[in-house]
Amino acid sequence: xxxxxxxxxxxxxxxxxxxxxxxxxxxxxxxxxxxxxxxxxxxxxxxxxxxxxxxxxxxxxxxxxxxxxxxxxxxxxxxxxxxxxxxxxxxxxxxxxxxxxxxxxxxxxx
Numbered sequence: 001x002x003x004x005x006x007x008x009x010x011x012x013x014x015x016x017x018x019x020x021x022x023x024x025x026x027x028x029x030x031x032x033x034x035x036x037x038x039x040x041x042x043x044x045x046x047x048x049x050x051x052x053x054x055x056x057x058x059x060x061x062x063x064x065x066x067x068x069x070x071x072x073x074x075x076x077x078x079x080x081x082x083x084x085x086x087x088x089x090x091x092x093x094x095x096x097x098x099x100x101x102x103x104x105x106x107x108x109x110x
Contacts, residue, residue: 025107029103029107031103032100034100035096035097035100039092040093042085043089043090046082046085047086049082050079050082053075053082058075
């Protein structure tokens with residue numbers, strides 16, 4: 001007679017390495033905080049980066065006799081990118097604040 005041992009599954013993680021699943025309440029709170037803080041942080045970050053980029057690149061441009069010298073292409077591209085980030089953050093700011101407040105206010109009490 002053929003007596004074989006049953007084969008173990010291909011992959012079975014040890015019990016001590018399995019992380020517990022976070023409850024939905026914590027995920028909801030984290031999402032609400034991201035919606036409240038994210039757009040504001042983007043606005044502040046884009047303004048700070050705009051100031052840094054223009055300060056660095058303005059000091060590296062050659063001085064010319066013209067009142068408004070030519071702007072480098074790198075400076076123009078970075079200004080457009082920072083402008084677009086600012087637009088996205090301003091557009092998402094109010095809906096993010098509203099959705100974040102709603103998510104925080106409607107949590108189920110358990």
